[in-house]
Amino acid sequence: MSTNDQVTTEETQIILELATKTLTIEGDYVELGCYRGDTSILLGKLLAQHFPATTRSSPSDSSNPSDPELGNYQLSSSSCGKPVENQWKTAKKLWIYDSFAGLPTKTSEDSSGAGQNFQAGELLVTKREVITKIKKAGLHNIIVKKAWFNELTDKDLPSKIAFAFLDGDLYGSIKTSLHLVSPRLSPQGVMLVHDYNNPELPGSSHAVDEFLRQNPAFRLQVRATLAILSRS
Ligand SMILES: C[S@@+](CC[C@H](N)C(=O)[O-])C[C@H]1O[C@@H](n2cnc3c(N)ncnc32)[C@H](O)[C@@H]1O
Secondary structure: OOOOOOOOOOHHHHHHHHHHHHOOOEEEEEOOOOOHHHHHHHHHHHHHHHHHOOOOOOOOOOOOOOHHHHHHOOOOOOOOOOOEEEOOOOOOEEEEOOOOOOOOOOOOOHOOOOOOOOOOOOOOOOHHHHHHHHOOOOOEEEEEEOHHHHOOOOOHOOEEEEEEOOOOHHHHHHHHHHHHHHEEEEEEEEEEOOOOOOOOOOOHHHHHHHHHHOOOOEEEEEEEEEEEEOOO
């Protein structure tokens, strides 16, 4: 399975495992902080395989079954079984968000002795680059939104969310992401927050711990640097 420089191979496997588990839950998938779109492509391929009606496949499409990038998380694997019944009327889409202007400015919650990386404007890619990558992958199930998270409004988000990958690195970005996604999360849905307990990005843990104090219905499980938040 290929990975990218933002998420480890172990984390990618966990993301795909939980994304696979939520295939039968009502709602779309979201990724807040898509950067170059590497994880987005994997999630898009996963959805395309399980909801084939959403993709106009061609022989070169990477969304065809037996895509090595998906490792065990594909239709040919016995763990995944048959395509998901389209019980929610429309097949799932993946909505991805980024400023496409890099990171915003850190706040005091983000200060860390572990490094001076992650300054404002770092991790800048263009929306065009990401759209080109999605087209090259043959995917037609990804909606790309360019915005600062705190400028997103109701119309920018799916009304129901089954799976969310929140990867905005900084306290304010994760706090806003949790605030946007949690009210739309289906009862059995899952939110994954990256960089939990990552000493270089303490703002992620601050935002998650604060959210848990304010939302006791959610419970926390930690795997690698992923905080997995769910109500069950
Ligand atoms: C670590 S990267 C995301 C990596 C990506 N999830 C992946 O798996 O490859 C963080 C991204 O979040 C974006 N970002 C962070 N805070 C943001 C905010 N408040 N609004 C919009 N984008 C933000 C940055 O521009 C950057 O591209």
